[in-house]
Amino acid sequence: MNYYKPITYIVQPEENGWILKSVLKEKLNISRRLLSRIKLTEKGVMVNGKREFINIRVCTGDLIEIHLEQETSQYIEPQNIPLNIIYEDDFLLIVNKQAGIVVHPTRGHYANTLANGVVYHWMQKNENYRFRPIHRLDEETSGVLAIAKNPYVHQQISEQMIHNQVKKEYVAILSGHLPDLEGTVNVRIDRDPEQRHLRIVTEHGYPAVTHYKVEEEYESASMVRLWLETGRTHQIRVHMKHLGCPLVGDKFYGKEYEGPAMDRQALHAEKLGFYHPNSREYVEYNAPLPEDMKSVVRHLKL
Template sequence: MTQERLFNTFIVTAAEDGKKLQQVLKNRYHFSRRWLRRLKQGQYVLVNDEASYLSARIHSGDEIRIFLPDEITLKIEPEAIPLRISYEDEDIVVVDKPAGIVVHPTKGYPNGTLANGLAYHFLQQGRELPIRPVSRLDKDTSGLLMMAKHAYTHDFLSKEMKKKRYQRQYVAIVHGQIADDVGTINRPIAHDPVRPIHRWVNENGAQAITHYEVLERKEGATLVSLQLETGRTHQIRVHLSDYGHPIIGDRMYAEGWKDYGIKRQALHATRLSFIHPRDGKEYMFFSPLSQDMKELWAKL
């Protein structure tokens, strides 16, 4: 098992006595059929230190060890970029991203990205791992995002997102006073046919739902908390702009509005919560409002 990494070990309970191994694995870790086939083909599951068929029945007191294959890495150049890591274990990394850094290399940003920094971080640990963002943040949005260290965790959390159990909460400072204390923006979002990088609200677009709650109002501005139910590109920025309250400093969707000196959109990912694939427990992380947004709100 030198090419594999131990994922988890557990002892079969009395309630699991006599059940098929594949059913217990599915119940405990929500392995898909594809993943069960992969575990079977690689003999990545041991029962009492011996390889076992997944169709075999297991018994109370048996020790089950699950391995995951180390995967072929994507070619991302390691770079010594400072990272603010909020949490890290064998499955995930939660990063508190500053504004101004891209998550993953693109044609426009081939290096200097968060992924380059993580590749270097993993290399310092003696490992080469693929960079798998579970969700992304725009270059000029700050705050929390999560990377999966292997394909199973990425698949698991992607499914959790579809089940609305992967929660992301943001704080924004917007132009104008939002009238309602709480509300939901349910407007479909599509590619802008004129400006390819932009998105816009269009009835032929994909469903997009954003919930909001006003935290505080000032003359001409609102501090608002937002929670995503869907994850469309630029969703919060497009929804708030279409709603008549674009984010202050958003040079793409608040054109012609005053930026009050902030050099990016005043949007921060402040909370992240999810069910962990290894132990099934809920994890929650918080990031305080970024300094430039604190200064902007004080100025307003």
């Protein structure tokens, strides 16, 4: 049985005498479901190199190790698709996703996805991981995307998202000018009942909050920086349309504007920040504005 590199934790003085189970839940935030899964493995939870039951008491300085069995993405075909890797360690893979590629195989997209390229990348390194994107980007959206290498990492960052501890910052080019230079859009979103692949603003939808700040204004367009509190499908695109300024190049929610054409929506995930599940330190990853969006900006400034 093969295992990933263990998640580690050193018992702090204030935790001296705690029950191991309490440390796992309160300090490592391990869910009950994941803990049950870990306990079934041969190594499970180890303290100072010894397999232990979770009802023992721990002492200051004890080394706790969480061992997770290796998994594979057995239904994803490895394909040699170029990746722009921003960062990689034993727990995370951070990529700058190019526009025009789907993140995960779906009906109609079994190949040529980011997942196919990532699985190939790991195969070349003789590593086995299940493909676990922590969040999604639309096919035509570029930028920073995080992929977890084990279920613990996925759970931890997902929890941070739920508690609004993940920083997701985007840059978009909009048609027209927003009514205010900065503000917040707090309107609900749900599926369009007539076109199920689209989303609409509706009072009966799911909560969605987007903050924005105008960076530059041009004659017929604007460059805007956006921060998400929620991560609804097409959220930025729908919210900007709601304000009367849809994204340049957006085939579904856009409109004609006076400026250079763009063959995708002008949206880029520029920054992603969160607390690393192993080091527990805040980390931030950045992806520079892609060339197609830079080109549009250059033309708009003429």
